[in-house]
Amino acid sequence: AQSVTQPDIHITVSEGASLELRCNYSYGATPYLFWYVQSPGQGLQLLLKYFSGDTLVQGIKGFEAEFKRSQSSFNLRKPSVHWSDAAEYFCAVGDNFNKFYFGSGTKLNVKP
């Protein structure tokens, strides 16, 4: 069965520092991969998605993610974090039957 693991429940980084959020998936075929962000009291917003092609994907708000098939990973990165990036981040995988499976989320705290 498909599954998504986000090993870090909470991460704290200083403003201006770089960020990497980890995501590992389990899926037998070529996955469709997504990162969403949920700010406090807000709905889920799509940051970026990967379907095929270039394994480095650019998203909104300066985020990028890299698909590594050999490691079954799709880690999210940002070179310089802003205080407004404090939120919860969810990784998701879509299968060929139009279902989407989400990880348990990583809460990002940004120190001034």
Next chain:
Amino acid sequence: DVKVTQSSRYLVKRTGEKVFLECVQDMDHENMFWYRQDPGLGLRLIYFSYDVKMKEKGDIPEGYSVSREKKERFSLILESASTNQTSMYLCASSQTSARGNPFFGPGTRLTVL
């Protein structure tokens, strides 16, 4: 601006009540979903619909049912609400192609007393 709307942001019900959560999308999407979001558990799929009157169970369908009579509307029904169904409920929709990412509604925070 494309939208997924949910009928209530906050809802308080009593144990044993029948509860209806409504979701409407204006993007002409074939697929619609109901997820439940709990701290530390992420989003768990309750039910999925890929066409009018078509539905499929997700990972946690027990205690829930769904209805999709029109393409734009997908309802989640708690036949007899219980306290362990207190949660945030998120509706989403997507295109039929696997290239369509889900669009989410704002969520309904349901409290069952």
